[in-house]
Amino acid sequence: MTRFKLPLRLALIIAGGLVIAQMLMTAAYFTDRRLNGEGVAGSMATQVGALAQLLDRLPEPDRALALDAVSGPGFRARIAPQPETGETKRPPLLERVPLLERLIRAQLGKNDPREVTVVLDTAFGGRWIPMMLSWPARELRMTVGLADGRFLLVRARGELTARLFGVPVGLVAGLLGIAVALATVLAVRRETRPISELSAALDRFGTSLEPQRVEPRGAPDVRRLAETFDAMQRRIVELVRNRSLVLGAMSHDLATYVTRLRLRIALLPEGPQTARAQRDLEEMQALLADTLDFARGSFTGRDGASTDFAALVAEECAGREAEGAPVHFSAPSVPCRVAAAPSALKRLAANLIGNAIAYGGRADVSLMRDGDAVDLVVEDRGPGVPEAERERVFEPFYRLDASRSRETGGAGLGLTIVRQITDSIGGTVGIADRPGGGARVTARLPLVAD
Template sequence: MARLGIFWRIVLIVALALFVIQLVVFEGVRRHKADATVERRYSVGERIVPYVQLLDRTPIGERPTIVALARTNGIALSFSKTPPADLPSNFGSGLVRISFLVRHELERQGLDDRFFAVGPGEELNGGDGDNEDERRILVQIGLASGEVARFDVNDTLTVRILGWPIGFGAGALGFIVAIVALCAVAREARPIAALSRAVDRLGTRLQPEPLPEAGAKEVRTLIRAINAMQHRIANLINNRTFVIGAISHDLKTNLTRLRLRLEMMPDNPHRARALQDVETMQGLMTDALIFAKAALAVEEVEAIDVADMLATVLAERAIVPDVLTLAEGTEAAMVRIQPAALRRVIDNLIDNALRYGEGYLAVSLVSEDEHVVMAIRDRGPGIASDMQEAVFDPFVRVESSRSRDTGGSGLGLTIVRQIVEAYGGTVRLGNLDPQGLEAVVTLPRGQSGPRGEPGPPRSEAGHTREPT
């Protein structure tokens, strides 16, 4: 089985399903034929007409013997002096074919001049409970003596196997076999679904997440290739981070020496601009290293209260927003994330708002059923709609005041998106009316521990201050 591919596995499943159907139908037909007590509608004429011929040749006094013989074959035989006044209709009772078979047998035996009628019979008391799904059929045929022989027989109006109508049985069997086949196919597809989820997680974790090699030969080969690819990607990212870190370290050392030399130079405009360039280069190297590490993954996450982190960042930086609204309540804004990663997101967004916001900063935090939503707003020039996605690309800047002249390396928003998406969240930008920019970060909520356990105090929680 382990050597079979997907195609041959599906072929095997279908073949087994067809074999089971054929086996069950064969066994049902075999039992149906072997059961002598089951009367089939296509044999009614052949069973009844010989009794008519026998009754024509037998004296009336010996009829009880024939009646007893018929009873042993499941036929209740009685007589009437004259034909019934109201003949039963052969139509509307599902008996048209039985009437045809009786007429055909009478003609074949040369009795085509005889009166006959076929209609529903009456249930007999004391009937066998095993035949309760069969209906009584009353066949009346005229005798040579002028009397009418009444044959009350058990007959199934629809062909049945094991007591069930063949159509219903075939449908039920097909449904059961289809369910079993679907379960088998779903079992074969399970490794593919697991592989899809693993591929979707690629790029959000530093360490590879090897998948067990299971399923068809092609699936196992693909899983093996994906596992190897994960290791190669992890090695490439580690090597890239190592190289960037090494370059950043060496450049920072040289930049530090250059800064010291500049500090020792006489004070003049060229010295000030050179120092500013050195600081810009140091910031660029720091952001580049953070960008390289931000794409790595989400190991060692913790339950962090976003409101606490916001309050801490604002307090340490001595920033008093014009509007500050934080979610209240224990575990109201808990997310599972690395503390340093969350702080980097908050720092970058606040830096952008302070750099371009023209002195206005508004921070809000809303706790929803499954997410925590943080919004940071400013009153700067905003970003054109067609550029609001592009600014998340590395080193992309917009025109106007949001340019290199005002600072920034072009990696701040890129780092924010990488971190947020690595933890299952989203980040978007939107312009405000009449002006300004809003950055909205949405992160999935996470529990911090037993419900009701108090969290650390928040001095800023719930505080709202309108601009003066």
């Protein structure tokens, strides 16, 4: 089965709509002419027959007034000494109209012997168009004999305004055009709907890294796009999972060796070198934990859970205060529920608060609702972050302090994990200057609809 590409399909839909509108208008107009043509012809015959009878009764001076009264742009009448056309000799482009002749004779009376001739100018429209369909658009030439031997000559073009079922054709065409345009819009929307669905699936996949099934349908290029998207999803998920498995396996194996080293150090005599070796092992173990969290971070985010973010941050701050860390917390009295796993939100808050304490000596934490989002603002009193470095600090293993010592901050994965979490749930995170000195980190998260 041949399938056209999307641009050609849209062009065919629009062109087809226009053709259908034209065909419907033409069919309806011709049908109306066929059904109502005799009635229009009867009205014209009555008018011409009555005018001939009226002229027979009027004196000569009043005839000119009567002719002026009935004449107009589509109907012209005059009196002439000779008929305009004859029975045997007529131009080749004139066609007799017996129906109108009979109707005019009926108006005059069956026994009226006067001459009645009606011809249709076939120069417009062609002979193949039936007379009852086309005569209102062409010129009728009618000749009726008068009692004084002269002739009434009438030229008429049917109705002054073309109508369809009693309604002006322009109005009918406009309404039909609107209907066809609406149908065309619906057809185009049907063709482009798979693209909208694909865009929505791509957005969901970008935040959850869970494969989104997209049914291939529509134009061939859209089908191929959907199939390619499905294959791309599988490859990306497989790559991320493999990365997580590799890093997890490495962290697990290294943790085993760290445990062995810790046991061996415990068997050594105590001394300065032993204590330093113990601290090195602790830093190594913390680095491995951060690396494993970073590897698993791609799968954090929306999992169907709904968490009271305000209560979770309050709990984290209370735990820090219990450990003696200088933390100040303020939050709105209403719940702030976020559609994310509690473990991911807890890690986000812990990393931001821990950074503020490590680099600035204290953490001022606040939650502020802003419409359908909540802002977690963490401020410190440290040296701040240079503007040129504010995006780079979110890169994996990047630190303003080049050392990897836990005493000066760690491996440089804390803010990277924070951004992973915010991105996965449709939020944002950024760094600015705190008024009075220090850094202000703001994480904006979408709230669950109340």
